[in-house]
Amino acid sequence: MALDTSADTPAPLRQISQLLDGYIGRLGAVWVEAEIAQLTRRQGICFLTLRDLTAKISIDAKCHVSVLDGSPIPVTEGSRVVVHARPAFYAPRGSLSLDLREIRPQGEGELLAQLERRRQLLAAEGLFDPRLKKPLPLLPRGIGLITGRNSAAERDILENARLRWPDVHFVVRHALMQGNDSARDVMGALAELAADRSIDLVVIARGGGSVEDLLPFSDEALVRAVHAYALPVVSAIGHEPDTPILDLVADLRASTPTDAAKRIVPDVREELAGVAMMRERASLAIRSMVDREVRGLADVRSRPVLAQPSTLVDAEQSVVRDWRDRSRRSLGHRLDRAGDEIVHHLARVRGLSPLATLERGYGVAQLADGTVVTSIGQVTADTELTVRVADGTITTRTLATDPAATAATSPEDDHA
Incomplete structure (x- = not known):
């Protein structure tokens, strides 16, 4: 309905703003074809300026960045688009804008999509x-x-x-x-x-x-x-x-x-240049390697061990001689100790030998069967005996036996 106003009864500006907001709000969401003249991203919100494709008409618009990023192809300034938008009137400033809910590229943009x-x-x-x-x-x-x-x-x-x-x-x-x-x-x-x-x-x-x-x-x-x-x-x-x-x-x-x-x-020229460069590098590497080996060989030849190779052999021969002398001395000492031990054992054996006893004048009497006579009871008169002495044996016969005295002499008899 038209607002009834006159010069004497004017309507307040806020009333006009409210009416405009209501009129625009009743328009609802619409599909709009336009060209993006300007595009700015700011803190999650995109601010756009939409321009008519033929007439010199433009209007501000805004949307969340997700709406713009949801386009199948990137949307930039100059892109031809169809947008689904709801008109909005900002009463404090009296400005009209579009709240974009969807953006679709058109023309070449649709083909690219x-x-x-x-x-x-x-x-x-x-x-x-x-x-x-x-x-x-x-x-x-x-x-x-x-x-x-x-x-x-x-x-x-x-x-x-x-x-x-x-x-x-x-x-x-x-x-x-x-x-x-x-x-x-x-x-x-x-x-x-x-x-x-x-x-x-x-x-x-x-x-x-x-x-x-x-x-x-x-x-x-x-x-x-x-x-x-x-x-x-x-x-x-x-x-x-x-x-x-x-x-x-x-x-x-x-x-x-x-x-x-x-x-x-x-490129054949680049390849030939590369081959020439590689050939030069290979030649330089070979020359460097040969020079290095020649210097190394000269260094090795200048060492005393190669200048006088016998030095190393002489040193080792000296070591061998030292060890040989030490071995001989050690073996001689062991043989000397072993000889001494043998002499000592021989003396002990000889001291314990029956022959040593025989050499002191003792003899061993044996019967004809070889039994050693240790008691007069083993023989009788005219018994043939063999007496072994230090340097041989003597064959004899017994004439008589005489038991040895067993009674000890008393001290009183000795004193008498």
Whole structure:
């Protein structure tokens, strides 16, 4: 309803502000198409200025950073977007703004968002895993080149590669590099090159283009074919701002066709210079090693042990002589002690020998059977006896026996 006011009965400003807040609040959430003219992040809140695509109209907007980060592709200043927003009127300042709840890229941004979703799905399957990348041969026998007929990319690669390595061999297969049939043509060329056993790697080259022009190089079937390809694949699409998915699955991404030519073959001049440098380094290393060994040999030869080799032998001979003399002295001392001990034992044995007793005038009487006579009771008169003395034996016969006196003489008799 219209507010009834006059010059005599004006409405307070706060009432007008409240009415405006109510009118705007009844509008509800709306979808708005616009262009982001300005974007600022500040403490978790994003402040934006949305501008109409044709008219010179702009309005402030804000949202939480999660809304902006939730976009499938990065949203920057100049991006064309469709936002789901609720109008809000800030009464204290009388300013109108939009509270954004969702942001969707439009136009080229929507196309990039679709490609980003495809990229994320393929990445989740592991198609871009760096561990699956095949290394490029240092000097390939043959290089398969898939590119447009009579294209600048073909000329750049062939000319630059041959400038670097004149003997490089190319097998060129032409295919559509743009349009709906491009991906199928490229896959057909890949199949043809796979049958050629002289080829060690394949280059897919195009001289850049818009996002729409490069869509065939993000085709899922082509990406999977490159992932399963037996030979290393180099992607040389030549589009720096946007990266086709082929660049991610290829074993090597070159920024331009010229860059691809530099990376698939070595530079013969650099290689020759490297060989010359390595030859010089090897020669220097060998000379240094020989000089070092000569100096070492001279040092060894100057040592006394080699200047007079007999010195070492003489010293060892002296040691041997010393040990020999010590052994002889030790053995002589032991023999002397052993001789003394033998003499002592011999004297003891002789002292205990019956012959020593016989030498003092004693004799041993034996019967005819060899029994030693120790008592007169063993013999009778006319018994034949053998008496052994120190120097022989005497044969005799007994005449009589006389017992020895056993009674001891008393002390009184001795005194008498």
